[in-house]
Amino acid sequence: MNKLQPLYLVFVFLGGLLLLFIVAPLTGMVLSTSPSSFFEVVQNKEVIDSIKLTILTSFGGTLFFAFLIIPLAYLMARKEFPGKKIISGIIDLPIVIPHSAAGIAVLGFISRDSVIGKAADSVGLNLIDHPIGIALAMAFVSIPFLFNAARDGFEAVPVRLEKVALNLKASPTKTFFTISLPLASRSILSGFIMMFARGMSEFGAVVIVAYHPMITPVLVYEWFTSYGLAYARPAAVLFIAICLIFFVTLRLLVKNKEQQRHA
Amino acid sequence: MLELKNISKNLGEFSLNNINISVKEKEYFVILGISGAGKSVLLEMIAGLLKPDSGSIVLSEQDITHEKIQHRDIGIVFQDHAVFPHMSVYKNIMYPLKNMGTPKTKAKEIVHRFAALMNIDHLLDRMPSTLSGGEKQRLALARTLVLEPKYLLLDEPLASVDAQLKSELRFLLRKINRMGITIVHVTHDYEEAISLAERVAVIYQGELIQTGTSKEVFNNPKSKFLANFTGIKNFFSAKGLSENLSIAEDKVKVHHYKETADSDGYILFRSEDVIVSAANNPSSTLNNFEGKIIDIFPNIHGMELLIDIGIEITAHVTNESVKHLQLELNKNVWVSFKSTAVKFIPHE
Structure with a gap:
């Protein structure tokens, strides 16, 4: 191996500092947690229920929105049309707005006074303080992750392969499902995982839409404000x-x- | 019969203008042109992957210009093979059969038959990423042929395979043609065209400049582009002065063999037929000129000289001759070539 030049040594040092910044707080948190308090929390029904709820709402929201995101991502990758840049901007909006503001926007959108809220109400559903409301808040802030990955994935599929499929007597629908989608699937799955992860970690938007039932980030926040750092840490x-x-x-x-x- | 009638297409960087081509049934037809001439665009329009701006495409007396891709009886194979990377060889070949709803047992039999024909039956379980360029090309051919198309369009099918595979694939393509499939083959390689084509169309800068049998086209190139393409560098427009004398580029009188009467046209002669000497030696040649060497550079046979005799002609000489005659830049030399080596091609 070549001897590292001073410039690279400086870069390695700076990179190391960055990694330390991420790893140190997490390691510190783990090390400050005693095994007994950890196993206590593992058996705590409230914590386990909140984790289940967090995973289910985030997964459900991601899965539901995937059906809306993937077709639009395909259109954006393949077609030129007026307003395309505006659509890209709209999709990326949740990244730049504060998540508490996003929560307020979603709350207004699903409240009983809104069209959606009224429709849900007519079938006896109150979306506020409901897992569906949580899923919507999570999805609102995490859509760009799946959308951008799916669009990049479709863009990377050679148009020629789709044309060949059509020449081989496949319909446009069949071409999409047998060629475009499978070939973009790696990007789509990565985006799916990222959207799911981002949804699970969401706090700001969810706490406004639904304090209860509690997802884990809200539960950890509540334990921290009510009982202090040491109590919240194991969860x-x-x-x-x-x-x-x-x-x-x-x-x-x-x-x-x-x-x-x-x- | 496949007919392209007044096809035009503007693609920004280049355009195809008013292309008229007829391909007879069971014919091996080659479209020849340099990269970027618009040949591939023409194929994509025949296959329906692109729409022409104007003109029509007629297949077996039916206008298919606006017919859907899936409904044309035309298969296309691309230079980059375009095999589906996420499917095995078997699934690639099975793909069109599934789309057509061929019963499973029959489809299986067809896959094996065409895989055997293309000599890839031992590779059926392999993924495309493990195949060589030649194997991918055979796979692409097999996948298209299971459709039993009447017309097969080939876009530079031999461009990305090595020399030995080229001859094997040529043999295979002739075999496919003999099966009764009409082939329209696009290439930039004139040797490929000579070896395969019954008829050739030459496209240059978006225009169709010559069509005919391979012999007609290559023996009588009617453009400097095609002459250069086939390795003939001495190609000049000429005015016939008498039965066997013309004036090239309005500058130099050149004797030739073929009768011309008074017509205009082109003269051409091969660089190998030009003799370079240090002095004007008496000989039987009628074309003797004094000129100056204005460029000298190596080629695979030795050296190539560019000599100004009023027009710039190219001569090929060996390295020994360069040494022996002390040929160098700006040196005055004598060049000669026999009138029988000069071909006169009249304008149509």
Whole structure:
């Protein structure tokens, strides 16, 4: 291996500082948590229910919105039309607005006075303080992650392969499902995981739409404000551990699928 | 019969203008032109992947200009093979059969038959990423041929395979043509055209400049572009002065063999037929000129000289001759070439 030049040594040092900034607080939190308090939290029904709710609402929201995101991402990747840049801007809006403001916007959108709220009310559903409301708030702030990944994925599929499929007597629908979608699937799955993860970690928007039932980030916040840092820490550690297990597993699944394809 | 009638297409960087081509049934037809001439665009329009701005495409007396891609009886194979990377060889070939709703047992039999024909039956379980360029090309051919199209369009099918595979694939393409499939083959390689084509169309800068049998086109190139393309560098417009004398580029009188009467046209002669000497030696040649060497550079046979005799002609000489005659830049030399080496091609 070549000897590292001074410039690279400086870069390595700066990069190391950055990694430390991320890893140190998390490690500190884990190390400050005693095994007994951790196992206590693992058996706490309130915590377990909140984790289940967080995972389900985020996953459900991501899955539901995937059906709306993927078709638009395909259109944006393949077609030129007026207003395309405006649509891109709209999709990225949730990244730049404060999430508490996003929560207020979603709350107004699903409140009983709104069209959606009234429609839900007519079937006996109150979206505020409801898992569906939570899922909507989570999705609102995390849509750009799946959308941008899916659009990039479709853009990377050679148009020629789609044309060949049409020449081989496939209908446009069949071409989409047998060529475009499978070939963009890696990007889409990565985007799906990112949207799901971002949804799970959302606090600001969700706390405004639904304080109860409590998702884990809200529960950790409540325990912290009511009982202090030491009380909230084990629940936070457990939630981080579960998130990590989920994402590593999902990422491995996506990777294995890719390897099988190229085997 | 496949007919392109007054096809035009503007694609910004270049355009195709008023192209008229008829391809007879069971014919091997080659469209020849340099990269960017618009040949591939023409194929994509025949296949329905692009729409022409004007003109019409008629297949078996039916106007298919606006027919959907899926409903044309035309298969297309691209230079980059365009095999589906996420499907095995077997699934790639099966793909069109599934789309057509072919019963499973019959489809299986067809896949194996065409895989055997293309000599890839031992690769059916492999993924495309593990195949060589030639194998991918065979796969692309097999996948298109299972449709049993009447017309097969090939976009530079031999461009990305090595020399040995080229001859094997040429043999295969002739075999496919003999099966009764009309082939329209696009290439930038004139040797490929000579070896395969029954008839050739030459496209240059978006225009169709010559059509005919390979022999007609390559023996009588009617443009400097095609002459250069086939390696003939001495190509000049000429005015016939008498039966066997013309004036090239209005500057130099050149004797030639073919009778011309008074017509205008082109003269051409090969660089290998030009003899370079240090002095005007008496000989039987009628074309003897004094000129100056204005460029000298190596080629695979030795050296190529550009000599100004009023017009700039090219001569090929060996390295030994360069040394022996002390040929160098700006040196005055004598050049000669026999009148029988000069071909006169009248304008149509």
